[in-house]
Amino acid sequence: MEPKESLQDLFDREDEVRKLREGLSRERLILVLGLRRIGKSSLVLATLSSTGQPFVYVDVRRAYDEVSRRVPAERLYEELRSSLLRLSARERVLEALRRMGVSLESVKVPAEELAAPVL
Numbered sequence: 562m563e564p565k566e567s568l569q570d571l572f573d574r575e576d577e578v579r580k581l582r583e584g585l586s587r588e589r590l591i592l593v594l595g596l597r598r599i600g601k602s603s604l605v606l607a608t609l610s611s612t613g614q615p616f617v618y619v620d621v622r623r624a625y626d627e628v629s630r631r632v633p634a635e636r637l638y639e640e641l642r643s644s645l646l647r648l649s650a651r652e653r654v655l656e657a658l659r660r661m662g663v664s665l666e667s668v669k670v671p672a673e674e675l676a677a678p679v680l
């Protein structure tokens with residue numbers, strides 16, 4: 562199951578969302594810790610999405626190597642590069658729409674459409 566990306570999809574997390582928003586406004590580093598599968602990624606993604614600010618989310622699990630039980634630098638780099646390409650494409654689309662006088666709260670583009678470099 563993929564993490565939630567909207568605050569409306571979270572249940573009973575208002576306190577955590579408030580704390581995370583406060584931390585985002587004044588901290589340089591925030592750690593979200595907890596047991597597996599309790600919604601840490603959903604909390605972070607939904608809160609960041611609600612701010613309207615651009616962000617890059619890298620799911621390190623995709624880079625994890627089960628054999629070595631490590632995250633190789635090359636795989637982490639590729640995940641970060643892929644995330645930055647998606648952000649860049651999204652921001653270019655939003656800027657083009659802004660220039661045309663169109664305002665959108667959020668634009669969701671399937672990841673596979675953003676995987677190819679934009680020329």
